[in-house]
Amino acid sequence: MRTLLLLTSVVALAACQSTERAADRAAEGVEDAADATATVARGAADAVEDAAGMTYSAAADLFDDDPATTAAAVVRPTTAPNAQAQGTVRFHEMDGGLMVMVSLSGLAPGRHGIHIHENAACGRGDADGDGTMEPGGAAGGHWDPLGTMDHGAATEDLDDKHLGDLGNVTARADGTAEASFTIATFPMDQSVAGHALIVHSGADDRESDPGGMSGTRVGCGVIEGRM
Known part of the structure; x- marks a missing residue:
């Protein structure tokens, strides 16, 4: 009986550790996804700013070319x-x-x-x-x-x-x-x-x-x- 109880405890502990590891991996996945989303968002914002800069720079060039x-x-x-x-x-x-x-x-x-x-x-x-x-x-x-x-x-x-x-x-x-x-x-x-x-x-x-x-x-x- 003691052996069975000990075996049951070991299995329960292993299951608990497995669940914790899965939760940790899930949390890491969420963090990675959030980081990736933030990177994409920063990239999109940079692209918009770059495009705006190109437009304004080009307009300035037009003014320089033709007073x-x-x-x-x-x-x-x-x-x-x-x-x-x-x-x-x-x-x-x-x-x-x-x-x-x-x-x-x-x-x-x-x-x-x-x-x-x-x-x-x-x-x-x-x-x-x-x-x-x-x-x-x-x-x-x-x-x-x-x-x-x-x-x-x-x-x-x-x-x-x-x-x-x-x-x-x-x-x-x-x-x-x-x-x-x-x-x-x-x-x-x-x-x-x-x-x-x-x-x-x-x-x-x-x-x-x-x-x-x-x-x-x-x-x-x-x-x-x-x-």
């Missing part, structure tokens, strides 16, 4: 499928209006709507207020500081368009687009800086509300003002 540039956006692809739009859009705010100079690549051949949007952001967001998250949606709707609530062509009167309506640029067969135009009606008490420049996958029909039926947001850049 007449008063604001500029460095356009990069959104998270839309197959989005490759990239390049620069410069603005000269002057007495004769707003001069816009576009240099883009990575576009499908044809016309593409370009617009200034409300927010200085390029991530996914609910642009239309219907609960649907879309690439570049964080930029919000078209910049409309005058409250016209009408979409139109860049050349139309101020009360017939959003101030952010810039019309279309045409991409060549190689996906590049270069354009330069002046919006004579642009009010000089407004500034394009602090908003987002969006490039769309399709042409702007320059009349349909709210965005001209111009398709997916394939490129975005925050417009920086000269410091």
Whole structure:
């Protein structure tokens, strides 16, 4: 009987030790997972900071290259499928209006709507207020500081368009687009800086509300003002 009791005690002790070791391993696993999550989070934060630094540095380079540039956006692809739009859009705010100079690549051949949007952001967001998250949606709707609530062509009167309506640029067969135009009606008490420049996958029909039926947001850049 004593032998049986001793054997039972040994087995119970071994089981207890085994359980403790398993608990220790589980705790170590949780710690390792937490460390890994923290490392990934730090890496993601560093990547965001690096990307922001690249954007601001590039905008600063644009100002250095062209003293007449008063604001500029460095356009990069959104998270839309197959989005490759990239390049620069410069603005000269002057007495004769707003001069816009576009240099883009990575576009499908044809016309593409370009617009200034409300927010200085390029991530996914609910642009239309219907609960649907879309690439570049964080930029919000078209910049409309005058409250016209009408979409139109860049050349139309101020009360017939959003101030952010810039019309279309045409991409060549190689996906590049270069354009330069002046919006004579642009009010000089407004500034394009602090908003987002969006490039769309399709042409702007320059009349349909709210965005001209111009398709997916394939490129975005925050417009920086000269410091």
